[in-house]
Amino acid sequence: MDSTHPATADLDLGSILQALADPHRRRVIAELAADRSDPERTCHSFGLPVSKQTSTYHFKTLRASGLIRDLNYGNRKGIRLRRADIDARFPGLLDLLAAEHSRTQQRAETKP
Amino acid sequence: MDSTHPATADLDLGSILQALADPHRRRVIAELAADRSDPERTCHSFGLPVSKQTSTYHFKTLRASGLIRDLNYGNRKGIRLRRADIDARFPGLLDLLAAEHSRTQQRAETKP
Numbered sequence: 545m546d547s548t549h550p551a552t553a554d555l556d557l558g559s560i561l562q563a564l565a566d567p568h569r570r571r572v573i574a575e576l577a578a579d580r581s582d583p584e585r586t587c588h589s590f591g592l593p594v595s596k597q598t599s600t601y602h603f604k605t606l607r608a609s610g611l612i613r614d615l616n617y618g619n620r621k622g623i624r625l626r627r628a629d630i631d632a633r634f635p636g637l638l639d640l641l642a643a644e645h646s647r648t649q650q651r652a653e654t655k656p
Numbered sequence: 657m658d659s660t661h662p663a664t665a666d667l668d669l670g671s672i673l674q675a676l677a678d679p680h681r682r683r684v685i686a687e688l689a690a691d692r693s694d695p696e697r698t699c700h701s702f703g704l705p706v707s708k709q710t711s712t713y714h715f716k717t718l719r720a721s722g723l724i725r726d727l728n729y730g731n732r733k734g735i736r737l738r739r740a741d742i743d744a745r746f747p748g749l750l751d752l753l754a755a756e757h758s759r760t761q762q763r764a765e766t767k768p
Contacts, residue, residue: 557682557756558677558678558679558682561673561676561677561682562677564673565670565673565674565677566670567670570669570670570673634752634756635752635755636748636749636751636752637748637752639748640746640747640748640749640752643747644669644746
């Protein structure tokens with residue numbers, strides 16, 4: 545495991561909760577948690593309403609907490625949820641976020 | 657519901673995760689979550705290794721996030737976990753914290 549991605553045994557609930565306390569970062573993880581196909585995504589694809597610099601900071605925070613893995617193919621980059629690692633250490637956490645994501649989506653759709 | 661305790665429908669996952677990101681506050685909630693008898697406790701009984709002022713701040717943060725309820729009997733005060741409210745809005749969250757609490761306790765007990 546490279547130094548920027550914590551090992552599964554080193555995942556810290558405090559760091560993870562701190563990462564998830566921010567609404568933009570939580571939206572990213574909730575969206576990933578809700579998609580069981582665990583696709584590879586680009587940071588851009590989430591359309592966070594923040595500057596590129598802030599977006600970079602958010603994704604760096606998510607990676608450092610161990611919630612996502614960076615994928616670097618040289619000519620392109622991506623991220624992926626570390627679902628198996630998170631489920632192994634903190635069972636129920638991703639389900640909780642996915643459920644909250646569905647709730648928020650439903651609320652948005654039923655707004656007049 | 658008085659103004660210092662958010663109503664169940666107003667519980668906000670961001671505020672709750674922010675409250676739980678601090679290790680002292682998380683320890684309080686994990687300890688409460690692990691005790692299914694949901695006893696009334698005093699703030700003092702958790703023995704947080706912080707000043708009285710800091711302890712007051714932590715318990716105020718927990719109350720404002722909706723995780724605990726303050727009980728004031730005039731001659732004595734207490735707190736209690738809002739288990740039913742939290743379970744209703746964020747099922748699995750308290751179980752997650754209780755599990756992490758057991759894990760931490762076991763690790764502390766098996767240390768040489």
